[in-house]
Amino acid sequence: MKSLPEIxxxxxxNLIWKSIFRRDYRNSIRDRAQAVFxxxxxxxxxxxxxxSAVKLRFTWGMGGITFFxxxxxxxxxxxxxxxxxxxxxxxxxDIKDLEFQVPFGVILRNLHRWGAHFxxxxxxxHMFRVFMTGSYKAPRQFNWGIGVFLLVLxxxxxxxxxxxxxxxxxxxxxxxxxxxxxxxxxxxxxGPFSEYLHITPYNDIRFALLGGAQVxxxxxxRSYIWxxxxxxxxxxxxxxxxxxxxxxxxxxxxxxx
Amino acid sequence: xxxxxxxxxxxxxxxxxxxxxxxxxxxxxxxxxAFENDKLLAAGRPVDGxxxxxxxxxxxxxxxxxxxxIVVMVGLTIWSIAVDAPLEExxxxxxxxxxxxxxxxxxxxxxxxxxxxxxxxxVVLPSLIVVGLLAIPYIDINPKGNxxxxxxxxxxAIIIFSFGFLVLWLLxxxxxxxxxxxxxxxxxxxxxxDHARVVFEPTxxxxxxxxxxxxxxxxxxxxxxxxxxxxxxxxxxxxRYWKKNNPELLSKLGMVRYITIMFLFITMMSIPIKMVLRxxxxxxxxxxxxxFNV
Ligand code: HEM
Numbered sequence: 001m002k003s004l005p006e007i008x009x010x011x012x013x014n015l016i017w018k019s020i021f022r023r024d025y026r027n028s029i030r031d032r033a034q035a036v037f038x039x040x041x042x043x044x045x046x047x048x049x050x051x052s053a054v055k056l057r058f059t060w061g062m063g064g065i066t067f068f069x070x071x072x073x074x075x076x077x078x079x080x081x082x083x084x085x086x087x088x089x090x091x092x093x094d095i096k097d098l099e100f101q102v103p104f105g106v107i108l109r110n111l112h113r114w115g116a117h118f119x120x121x122x123x124x125x126h127m128f129r130v131f132m133t134g135s136y137k138a139p140r141q142f143n144w145g146i147g148v149f150l151l152v153l154x155x156x157x158x159x160x161x162x163x164x165x166x167x168x169x170x171x172x173x174x175x176x177x178x179x180x181x182x183x184x185x186x187x188x189x190x191g192p193f194s195e196y197l198h199i200t201p202y203n204d205i206r207f208a209l210l211g212g213a214q215v216x217x218x219x220x221x222r223s224y225i226w227x228x229x230x231x232x233x234x235x236x237x238x239x240x241x242x243x244x245x246x247x248x249x250x251x252x253x254x255x256x257x
Numbered sequence: 258x259x260x261x262x263x264x265x266x267x268x269x270x271x272x273x274x275x276x277x278x279x280x281x282x283x284x285x286x287x288x289x290x291a292f293e294n295d296k297l298l299a300a301g302r303p304v305d306g307x308x309x310x311x312x313x314x315x316x317x318x319x320x321x322x323x324x325x326x327i328v329v330m331v332g333l334t335i336w337s338i339a340v341d342a343p344l345e346e347x348x349x350x351x352x353x354x355x356x357x358x359x360x361x362x363x364x365x366x367x368x369x370x371x372x373x374x375x376x377x378x379x380v381v382l383p384s385l386i387v388v389g390l391l392a393i394p395y396i397d398i399n400p401k402g403n404x405x406x407x408x409x410x411x412x413x414a415i416i417i418f419s420f421g422f423l424v425l426w427l428l429x430x431x432x433x434x435x436x437x438x439x440x441x442x443x444x445x446x447x448x449x450x451d452h453a454r455v456v457f458e459p460t461x462x463x464x465x466x467x468x469x470x471x472x473x474x475x476x477x478x479x480x481x482x483x484x485x486x487x488x489x490x491x492x493x494x495x496x497r498y499w500k501k502n503n504p505e506l507l508s509k510l511g512m513v514r515y516i517t518i519m520f521l522f523i524t525m526m527s528i529p530i531k532m533v534l535r536x537x538x539x540x541x542x543x544x545x546x547x548x549f550n551v
Contacts, residue, residue, distance in 0.1 A: 009334070029313075032314075033315075033318075035315040036314045036315050036319075037422055042314070042319065044499050046314060047315075048312065048313055048314060049314050049318050049411070050309045050311055051304075051306070051309040051310055051311075052266040052309055053304075054317045057286070057305075058305075060283060060286075061321070061322075064322055064325060065329055068330075069329070072330070072333070088348070092348070096344065099344070099522075106341060107327045107334075107337050107338065109342050110341060110342050111333060113333070114272065114333055114337055116267070116340070117272035117361075118272070118275075121272065121276045121279060124280075124422075124427075125280065125283050128283065128284070129395075131415075132287040132291065132415070133405060133406055134401075134402040134404060134405070134407075134411065135402060135403070136393060136397075137394060137397070137400070137403040137404075138326040138400075138403070140394070141394030141395060143392050144393065148387060148390045151390075155362055158360060162360055165344060166347065166348045167346060167347060167348055168348055168349060168352070169343070170348075171350070171361050172354055172357040173357075175357065176357050177359050177360070179297075179364060179375070179379075180366075180375055181379075181380075182375075183374070183375035183376040183379050184376065185376050185549075186380070187513075190375070190376075190550045191376045191380070192376055192549035193548060201400045215348075217458070228492050229526070248370075252293055253403065254306055254309060254405075255305075255306050255403070255404045255405040256404050257308040
């Protein structure tokens with residue numbers, strides 16, 4: 001029998017281990033730094049951060065929690081996509097199948113649904129924290145702007161997801177929501193001044209959103225593609241700009257007087 | 258079951274309850290830290306975080322991130338085991354639910370439909386919210402309160418933002434979720450929804466209160482005058498006031514900033530004003546034009 005330290009030592013000397021981690025970790029300053037910038041996931045961080053970045057009371061961890069919720073939604077969302085067809089003949093029964101046929105289908109769907117509500121809640125609280133600490137002030141004005149777009153995208157992510165189960169809740173929520181598009185001044189057929197542009201229900205903004213004059217198969221396909229492809233892509237790009245700027249603007253804001 | 262318990266334990270509404278709890282908690286925490294720092298500032302002592310040292314990212318930060326991730330994951334898992342996401346009947350364009358509600362985070366905007374026409378409530382005001390948020394860093398030129406919680410050093414910014422966020426955005430959402438029933442009528446959470454209930458609530462327009470038809474030319478002119486004076490007055494009055502009492506502030510702001518701030522502020526305040534007009538004085542429109550009504 002070998003003792004545990006001996007086994008660890010052996011694993012650490014192993015060729016495969018060494019190929020993954022590249023070097024030993026001896027808890028020296030150098031190794032701690034290397035652990036961050038040698039790792040593609042961790043290297044979003046600087047090697048050292050200010051104490052308040054580590055204490056909960058300043059940031060509440062809210063930006064990070066928003067990001068975590070997003071990752072969780074991407075993972076559960078991709079798994080859901082394996083079981084889902086964006087057509088009005090199949091969408092609803094696919095969701096029913098999650099309940100009765102798919103192993104762990106219910107908890108998968110629940111995680112995606114509650115995770116989405118959660119992300120909307122925490123992104124709003126993150127914005128509130130940034131406001132309350134005045135962290136949008138110079139030099140972080142631009143990053144606040146990126147954040148505002150991320151906030152809108154978070155709403156739109158959830159909004160486009162609403163229709164996908166093709167049940168009454170989603171159908172009518174989307175109907176109510178997109179009817180607002182019809183009221184757009186100039187560009188919606190019920191909006192003020194639209195008659196001067198010859199706008200009708202068949203060529204207005206709402207029509208463009210739904211791919212038709214009513215919520216139907218085209219609307220389902222459109223919301224599905226926005227929800228699963230387009231908006232996540234745009235969000236990911238903006239998130240990376242956001243994180244990059246947090247670093248380039250000097251890390252988490254600190255008292256400047 | 259007690260209708261109140263019933264409405265707050267509806268699966269999707271549990272999220273709103275969680276939101277209320279979290280927002281209350283974090284608002285409290287923010288203001289508590291703000292007041293604590295204010296005391297330090299008044300005493301001329303450094304505020305929280307001012308003398309921060311640097312620490313390694315690995316492991317203190319990575320550790321706390323991992324811990325938070327685990328706590329959040331456990332919380333969401335428990336939530337997902339305990340509560341099942343509902344699936345209603347299959348979509349049916351011929352059966353309109355009453356009330357038909359937008360997703361919960363847009364219910365504040367839906368609530369605005371009671372007070373504004375759809376082009377304002379659904380398009381113009383939401384766009385201005387986004388524009389206003391984007392503008393904040395550029396119109397708030399107060400250099401203080403950057404990077405720490407404080408109330409004393411930026412009272413107006415905090416009061417205005419908190420009013421917009423907590424009252425006009427979140428409170429209206431809570432009202433939309435818990436207090437609006439069939440026909441978008443007001444129901445207390447312990448009241449049974451009654452689909453046959455109609456409330457005859459005569460509404461009138463501003464000019465008809467003083468006996469002038471709001472659709473006549475005099476009505477049109479008076480309406481235009483009232484709306485115009487609100488906008489112009491809101492622009493000019495603070496200008497006059499500051500010119501006399503705080504000209505420095507005005508010159509620091511500059512004309513573009515001043516106009517942007519006041520325009521956004523006037524627009525925001527038109528919401529509570531129209532709510533009071535509608536709810537207290539039963540006045541629906543102030544100005545009727547052939548193209549749109551305000
Ligand atoms: C998908 C949405 C978002 C994600 C994933 C995200 C993520 C983050 C993260 C991880 C940080 C680091 C500090 C922290 O955790 O608080 C941060 C900081 C920041 N965020 Fe966001 N954020 C999002 C949306 C927003 C929104 C809506 C705003 C404002 C309107 C915003 C403005 C900022 C600013 C100004 C900072 C720098 C704060 C400082 O230095 O103290 N972000 N964000």
